[in-house]
Amino acid sequence: MIFKAVRDGAPYPDHHTTLKAWAEIPPRPIRLADLITTKRELALDKLLAEDSTFYGDLFPHVVEYQGALYLEDGLHRALRAALQQRNQIHARVLVVD
DSSP: OOSSEEOSSOSSOOOOOOHHHHHTSOOEEEEGGGEEESOSOOOHHHHHOTTTTTTSOSSOEEEEETTEEEEEEOHHHHHHHHHTTOSEEEEEEEEEO
16 A cells, blocks of 8 residues: 555644745655545646646645544655656645644
8 A cells, every 4th residue: 555544535633834835834754554535537638748837836735634644735746756666756745733
């Protein structure tokens, strides 16, 4: 299994974090096996696109809530890393109480 779990939706409250605020969080390495996804489906064309991060953050967004790590944005990047046989990614982690 690539991820710890796959969910459809986030269990944490809306944190209203802007893209600018996300960009201020320094990325850190996260094991793929520790992540819980918040999306069940993915678009294959986005996974295979070479410019998939052109308009967005280069690093996935992870929310730490009640001790668990939820992959909020960056499922395609995380899965691409797994396909390249990497077991971790660098992500921005927001801690939500």
